[in-house]
Amino acid sequence: MWIGFCWVLILFARSSNGIYNGVEAKFDFWTFIASVWVNGYQECGGTVIDTRIILTAAQCVKNKPVKKITVRVGTPDIYRGGNVIKVTAMAVHENYKEWNNDIALLWLEKPVLSERVTNIPLPFKEPSENEYPSNAGWGEKLLESYVSPRKLQNGVTKIRPRSLCVDELVEPIGNELLCTFYAENDICPGDYGGPLILANKVVGIAVQGHGCGYAILPSLYTNVFHYLTWIEENSRELKKNN
Structure with missing residues (x-):
């Protein structure tokens, strides 16, 4: 019981407000995540869903020049490691407005899948109420x-x-x-x-x-x-x- 309590204390001691009330991620479980950069600044997250396709939000890239967008994959550190890859094309939902239809796809200059970069499947159904993603x-x-x-x-x-x-x-x-x-x-x-x-x-x-x-x-x-x-x-x- 005391051991479990100590682990809880350690968990909260490592907490950060990045994902508010989150903890430092074990990257082995997040090898499909991407960091989306615009004009040299980390702007958003993204998800590798295919060897050259990143799923992200329209708000991150709409009306931004494609040549100014890059993606870093294969690392939990936004400044070091992994690979930085140029985006050469994108698809932004044609009816995006504020939170509605907030979805976009980024096409990468070259394939990214490796031991450190995986893609994750799309869902067969939407999550149910009271599930914990x-x-x-x-x-x-x-x-x-x-x-x-x-x-x-x-x-x-x-x-x-x-x-x-x-x-x-x-x-x-x-x-x-x-x-x-x-x-x-x-x-x-x-x-x-x-x-x-x-x-x-x-x-x-x-x-x-x-x-x-x-x-x-x-x-x-x-x-x-x-x-x-x-x-x-x-x-x-x-x-x-x-």
Whole structure:
């Protein structure tokens, strides 16, 4: 019992606010995660879903010159290790607006899969209420602090009824979004575009936190299952044209 209590203390002693209330990630479980850079700055997270395709949020790359976007993969450190690869094409959802249709695909200059970089499958169904998926990212430690952790952070959240987000955020939440909230776990700027993982599938894309854990409000993720056809069609077009 005392040993278990000590482990809890160690866990919280290592905690960081990057993924708010998260801990330093064991990278062996996150080899599919990517760091998306724009104009030389770490902007967002992303997910390797194919040998040359990164899944991310539209808000991260819309209206940004492709030649200014790069991706780092194969490392938990956003400044060292892994590989930095240029993005040469992208597909941004044609109806993206704020949180709606917040999804994009990045086409990389060369294949990235290796011992340190894996792809993760897409879901066969959307997660159910009260399931506990994991999130990860290099987001800000505090809201508007503009300081990100160097090492990847991860946490756990909980799928909630969409009605909770409607009531708390006073915003319409449809099937294109997942509503999450759990014990002050939150996503912050810099985490957006990153993955929400359940049963070894990428079920969500981080698109909006609220107060980096200081506001007791739910977070929003693009519901990947809702966009399977869009992902398939646009992946095919990227492969065909590049």
